[in-house]
Amino acid sequence: MRYDSERINNLDILEIASKLGLEVFDKIKSIRCVKHTPDIHPSMQLVKGRNRLKCFPCGANLSVIDLVMLVNQIEFQDACLWVYNQYNWSTPNNYKKILVPTNKVLTKQIIKKENAFKPNSEIYQWIIDNTTLSTDASNFLFEERKFSEEIVKKQNIRSIKNYNELREIALKKWSSSILELCGILSIGMGGAWYTESLLFPYYNSEGDIIQIQARGLNTVIKNKRFAFLKGIETSIYNIQLLKTLTPRDKLYIFEGVTDCLAALSLGLNAIAIPGAGAYKDEYVEILKDYNLCMIPDNDNAGNSLYKRIEDSFKSLCKCVYPITLKSEYKDFCEFYVDYKNGKIN
Secondary structure, three states: OOOHHHHHHHOHHHHHHHHHOOOOHHHEEEEOOOOOOOOOEEEEEOOOOOOOEEEEOOOOOOHEEEEEHHHHOOHHHHHHHHHHOOOOOOOHHOOOOOOOOOOOOOHHHHHHHHHHHHOHHHHHHHHHHHHHHEEEEHHHHHHHHOOOOHHHHOOOOOOEEEEEHHHHHHHOOHHHHHHHHOOOOOOOOOHHHHHEEEEEEEEEEOEEEEEEEEEEEEOOHHHHHHEEEOOOOOEEOOHHHHHHEEEEEEEEEEOOOOHHHHHHHHHOOOEEEEOHHHHOOOOHHHHHHHHHOOOOOOOOHHHHHHHHHHHHHHHHOOOOOOOOOOOOOOOOOHHHHHHHHOOOO
């Protein structure tokens, strides 16, 4: 018994793209090209009357199996098995042990590639040193959000208008393989990188940049607004603040960078965890010496993050005190803007 490649290639290729973690643009039946990067405008389109994706700029023309092989960087048989596992189809007996059926099937090649990603502080620092704040970025930070100019400068926040231009300059200094391994050129970078974006550098306690988060200024879809460098672990935003604190100092925890900036602009000691999924239990050891307060967002995600943090500190019999916002505010930043506009006494 062999894999039924015809059956596989007859599957909805855009559905397969979604299962691979690619962003699918339903209205124009396309994805960003997986053959050439970056692809700001999704140029890999569904071929009319055929279940294939074609990129007209680079000429790539892919079937379902081609797409799986290319994105996952695996061979034909492993690509077939990946599809069989996605749909819980019975596999040929002699191929059952090629991959372990899981929700996300990873071959040794993929695992090796994912583990190869690592921060490159030199390149990240170069990005910050060679970017500034655009007019739109300044308007967002200072006019719309009312953040302190001193805080924005201290946090080394920058912006980019055109990722392609930054990429081309970077490629003159470093090879594409070096840039890819630190998450700069990787397939699947979030959409925030491909529009005019703010850049928030994340530092370690020694002051080295270990991650950069992009925040699209023109992205209207909430869950597409922020994007980290591909494959690089997240960390606590503004962790370098802890070196200036003493034990038992009050420390405020927020869910996102902009809430943290609002708190810092008010003179509060603040850090941010970028979402419940980004919280690590090891943070207990880092934060245990401080009097902790959290102002969670007024949504399920905010409550989920607070619950995770609260549970992790229970083992130390230590409380993390929640401060609840009024229901009309979705997050602390909204409250802060009203305060700066004189709407709150």
